[in-house]
Amino acid sequence: xxxxxxxxxxxxxxxxxxxxxxxxxxxxxxxxxxxxxxxxxxxxxxxxxxxxxxxxxxxxxxxxxxxxxxxxxxxxxxxxxxxxxxxxxxxxxxxxxxxxxxxxxxxxxxxxxxxxxxxxxxxxxxxxxxxxxxxxxxxxxxxxxxxxxxxxxxxxxxxxxxxxxxxxxxxxxxxxxxxxxxxxxxxxxxxxxxxxxxxxxxxxxxxxxxxxxxxxxxxxxxxxxxxxxxxxxxxxxxxxxxxxxxxxxxxxxxxxxxxxxxxxxxxxxxxxxxxxxxxxxxxxxxxxxxxxxxxxxxxxxxxxxxxxxxxxxxxxxxxxxxxxxxxxxxxxxxxxxxxxxxxxxxxxxxxxxxxxxxxxxxxxxxxxxxxxxxxxxxxxxxxxxxxxxxxxxxxxxxxxxxxxxxxxxxxxxxxx
Amino acid sequence: xxxxxxxxxxxxxxxxxxxxxxxxxxxxxxxxxxxxxxxxxxxxxxxxxxxxxxxxxxxxxxxxxxxxxxxxxxxxxxxxxxxxxxxxxxxxxxxxxxxxxxxxxxxxxxxxxxxxxxxxxxxxxxxxxxxxxxxxxxxxxxxxxxxxxxxxxxxxxxxxxxxxxxxxxxxxxxxxxxxxx
Numbered sequence: 001x002x003x004x005x006x007x008x009x010x011x012x013x014x015x016x017x018x019x020x021x022x023x024x025x026x027x028x029x030x031x032x033x034x035x036x037x038x039x040x041x042x043x044x045x046x047x048x049x050x051x052x053x054x055x056x057x058x059x060x061x062x063x064x065x066x067x068x069x070x071x072x073x074x075x076x077x078x079x080x081x082x083x084x085x086x087x088x089x090x091x092x093x094x095x096x097x098x099x100x101x102x103x104x105x106x107x108x109x110x111x112x113x114x115x116x117x118x119x120x121x122x123x124x125x126x127x128x129x130x131x132x133x134x135x136x137x138x139x140x141x142x143x144x145x146x147x148x149x150x151x152x153x154x155x156x157x158x159x160x161x162x163x164x165x166x167x168x169x170x171x172x173x174x175x176x177x178x179x180x181x182x183x184x185x186x187x188x189x190x191x192x193x194x195x196x197x198x199x200x201x202x203x204x205x206x207x208x209x210x211x212x213x214x215x216x217x218x219x220x221x222x223x224x225x226x227x228x229x230x231x232x233x234x235x236x237x238x239x240x241x242x243x244x245x246x247x248x249x250x251x252x253x254x255x256x257x258x259x260x261x262x263x264x265x266x267x268x269x270x271x272x273x274x275x276x277x278x279x280x281x282x283x284x285x286x287x288x289x290x291x292x293x294x295x296x297x298x299x300x301x302x303x304x305x306x307x308x309x310x311x312x313x314x315x316x317x318x319x320x321x322x323x324x325x326x327x328x329x330x331x332x333x334x335x336x337x338x339x340x341x342x343x344x345x346x347x348x349x350x351x352x353x354x355x356x357x358x359x360x361x362x363x364x365x366x367x368x369x370x371x372x373x374x375x376x377x378x379x380x381x382x383x384x385x386x387x388x389x390x391x392x393x394x395x396x397x398x399x400x401x402x403x404x405x406x407x408x409x410x411x412x413x414x415x416x
Numbered sequence: 417x418x419x420x421x422x423x424x425x426x427x428x429x430x431x432x433x434x435x436x437x438x439x440x441x442x443x444x445x446x447x448x449x450x451x452x453x454x455x456x457x458x459x460x461x462x463x464x465x466x467x468x469x470x471x472x473x474x475x476x477x478x479x480x481x482x483x484x485x486x487x488x489x490x491x492x493x494x495x496x497x498x499x500x501x502x503x504x505x506x507x508x509x510x511x512x513x514x515x516x517x518x519x520x521x522x523x524x525x526x527x528x529x530x531x532x533x534x535x536x537x538x539x540x541x542x543x544x545x546x547x548x549x550x551x552x553x554x555x556x557x558x559x560x561x562x563x564x565x566x567x568x569x570x571x572x573x574x575x576x577x578x579x580x581x582x583x584x585x586x587x588x589x590x591x592x593x594x595x596x597x
Contacts, residue, residue, distance in 0.1 A: 164574045189573065190538075209526075209596075211568055231545045231567045234538050248538050253549040253567055255542040276546060278538035291539055298539050319496075321539035333537070345534075368537060387580075412573060413537070 019329060019350060019359070019376075019396045031088035033058060034067035038075035041097035046126065050095060053130050056175060057137035062398035063146055064089070075106065079113055091140070101125050105132050109140060117143045130177040147397070151373035151416065155198050156380065156391065157182075157191045158414030160406070167412060169203060171218075174380065174416070175404045176391055183216065192235040192415045195242040196374065201415070202226065202235040202245070213247065227260065227267065236280045246270075246280035246288060257290050270305065281325040283353075289313060289325050300332050302353075314351060316358055324379070326372035328353045331361065331379050333368045348381055350396070361394050362401065371416045382411045481595045484520050488593035491551050492586065495532070498546040500554055508551060511593065512558030524596040527551050529569040532585035544569035551591045566596070 035054060039047055051070050058066045071081050075094040084090050093107040103126040108118035119139055121132045134152045141149050152174060160168050169183040169191050187206040194200040200217045212228040213235055227233065231250030236257070238245055245260040247267070257280035260267045271277040275293040283289045283302055292301045292310075298321040300313040314320050317334030324331050331350050348361040348370050361367075365385030372379055379394040383403060390405040391414070489507035491500065500508065514520055529544030548567040556562050577584035 161573050164576075165570065167573065187570075187573070189571075206568065206570065206573075209566065231548065232538075232541050232569045234541065236538065248542070250542075250545055250567075250569075253545065253552060255545055276539060276542040278542045291537075293539075322537040 019352070030063055030065050032067060032086075033064040033089040033091060034069070034071065034081075034084040034087040036071050036073035036081060036084065036090055036092040037094075038073050038092055039095040041095055042126070046129075047095070050129055050133065053133040053175070053177060054091075054093070054136060056402075057133045057152070058091075058140070060152070060393060060395070060402050061137055061141050061146070061149065062395050062400050063141065063144055075108075080110055091136075093136070097126070098122075103129060103132065105136070107136055109143065128178060130173050130175065134173060147377060148375065149377060150375055151378050151380075154374070154416060156414055156416050157193060157198075157201055158391075159189045159191055159203070159412040160409035161189075161412050162409045165206070168409070169201075174391070174393060176406060177404075182218065188214075190234045190413050192238060194238060196240070202238070204232075204234055227265075231255070234278070236278070237282050239282050244282075246282065248278045248280065257288065271303065279322055281323060283325050283330075289323055289330055291321055291323060300330060313353070314349075316349065322368055322370065324370045324372050326376035329372070329376060331370040331372065333370060348379070348394070350379075362392070367392065369411075369413055371414065373416055380414070380416045382414065384410070481523065481597065484514065484523065485593065485595045487514055488525075488595070490593075491547075491591040493547050493589045493591075495534075495585075495589065496543070498543060498550050500550050505554060508554045509558055512555050512560050515555070515560050515564070520595075524564045524566065525555075526594040526596050527565060527567045528574070528592040528594060529567065530574050530588055530590050530592070531572045532588045533572045533575065533580075534585070541569045541571040544571050547589075547591050 035051060037047055037051055048070060055066055055068060058064055067087060069083070071083060073081055073092055075092060080087070080090045088111065090110045091107060092110060093105055096104045098104055103123050105121045106118070108115045110116065117140070121135055123129065123132050131153070138149055138152050154174065156172050156174055158170055158172065160170055162168055165187045167187055167189055168181050169188055170179050171182050172179045183203070188203050189206065191201050191203045194202055194215060199219055200215060202213055202215055205212045205214050210228040210230055211233045213226040213233050215224040215226050229249040229251050231253050232248065232255060234248045236246045236248055243262050245262065247258045247260050248255055249258050250256070254274065256269055256277050257271045258267045258269050270280065270288060271290065271292070273292060273294050276298070277290055277292045279291040281289045286305045287302055288305065289300060289302045291298050294301070295312070297318050300320050300323045301310055302313050303310045313330060314332060319335035320332045321335070322333040329350060329352055331348055333346050334349055335345065336347055337345055346366045346368050347363065348367050350359040350361055351357065361379065365383050367381055367383050369382040370379050371381070378396065381392045381394070383390045383392045388405055389409070389411040390403045391411070393402045488511050491504045491507060515525065527548040529548035531540045531544045534540070545567060548569060552562070552565045552567060555565060572588070575588045577587045
């Protein structure tokens with residue numbers, strides 16, 4: 001028994017930081033937090049909208065038990081509301097409408113009547129209030145000493161099919177509350193951020209004679225042609241400094257993975273299998289992960305670019321048709337059933353290249369297009385369930401999923 | 417020792433219980449669970465070819481591009497497949513004959529590969545493309561010059577039918593012929 005116990009202890013120490021290990025139950029309970037609105041400006045509709053967005057953001061942090069009651073207070077009162085006296089934390093905030101429509105927000109985090117953290121925010125117009133609530137949640141998370149959630153402040157870019165051969169490319173926040181259509185009126189899909197600063201993106205234009213990869217600079221709205229290919233072209237991955245791309249092209253009707261040097265505009269074919277090779281992802285310095293049908297069904301493979309050795313990465317599931325890589329982790333989409341009317345058709349799974357563990361991340365519906373956040377802390381994905389499209393966020397560390405529905409259209413693809 | 421063996425067995429059971437059995441890549445029998453439909457925006461794509469039809473109506477002896485296009489087939493495929501059935505091969509043979517006729521021999525064709533709504537990833541686009549490529553190979557084997565054929569895949573983004581039924585999805589797994597000058 002002692003041997004078994006020490007063996008289990010050893011195992012748990014080895015894999016203490018392994019994201020493929022699922023945290024079923026935490027021994028300690030998480031602290032409670034309540035919100036108090038001390039705003040003088042704006043009507044109740046807007047105040048309530050702001051409150052709901054802030055509650056949603058605090059929930060996604062997954063470190064608080066968030067009280068959903070809307071309560072008001074006076075900002076400089078020393079005491080918290082009577083109803084909140086049992087709360088571990090109270091977040092009090094005050095919105096103020098300044099000249100030219102500027103929205104300013106003061107907030108303070110209180111613990112048992114004592115201010116423990118405070119900060120102010122300003123944003124040009126109230127319509128983009130959600131970026132303030134994201135920033136507030138981000139700062140509170142930092143104050144609590146948790147791993148940073150930089151992805152919360154990042155923008156999501158997605159393509160939405162609005163009619164056959166008609167799409168829009170939309171920039172949004174991670175909750176889809178803010179949405180700005182950046183490209184419309186054509187058939188443009190597979191947007192992919194071109195750099196970490198999110199100032200430009202690549203996308204596939206299907207309106208011309210040949211599918212063409214284009215580059216749109218958001219700052220000045222200028223569009224640049226990059227490269228065209230018969231059949232299909234998709235920018236699957238961009239390296240960390242934005243100098244190299246992994247493309248899926250089909251220069252002779254044959255979908256294969258190519259690397260593309262942004263500076264020299266030269267490309268190189270990386271896979272040569274006669275079936276389907278798509279969805280290339282940089283995996284460390286000299287390797288790529290990709291989806292291939294070389295075993296008769298789509299699965300995740302890796303290729304060492306120095307030795308040309310190809311090996312399967314996943315041994316579970318008979319149809320694994322999309323993947324995303326962060327460090328040693330690979331999240332992939334697996335088909336659970338060949339019955340399209342089943343409640344449970346595509347699920348996301350997480351594996352590590354260092355261990356044999358598999359963690360199933362979703363349970364129902366059609367879950368696809370997984371994308372790691374830059375820091376690997378979270379995974380964003382598309383969920384289609386009962387006729388509605390939504391963006392999902394998975395917090396790996398906390399084993400929690402959050403869904404944000406799309407109001408109209410069908411999500412085609414996205415990047416974070 | 418017994419507990420070690422027992423826990424190993426339990427671990428093995430946990431590991432293997434997650435593995436799916438190999439399932440055939442075909443649609444299984446209908447199980448008509450109600451699935452709500454995503455509403456598409458009422459936008460109609462107006463084809464420029466229609467205006468050419470208007471300008472060429474009358475007793476013109478030669479066929480217009482859109483007349484030729486209307487005689488070309490739609491080639492359908494099985495779920496997750498890109499091989500051509502004998503029934504579809506006969507349609508492609510007829511299309512190749514038309515392509516070699518005097519009216520059509522100067523024209524080019526664009527093969528548009530399409531998929532059903534099962535997945536919006538790159539793999540689905542590649543599947544649409546392999547369908548277009550399969551039709552191209554069949555046309556070339558029938559004597560059509562490869563340089564007259566271009567291809568594109570629209571994945572699941574160009575459905576002709578948007579209901580969530582097996583019949584509807586079967587209509588979307590297709591290759592369309594579009595005539596180019």
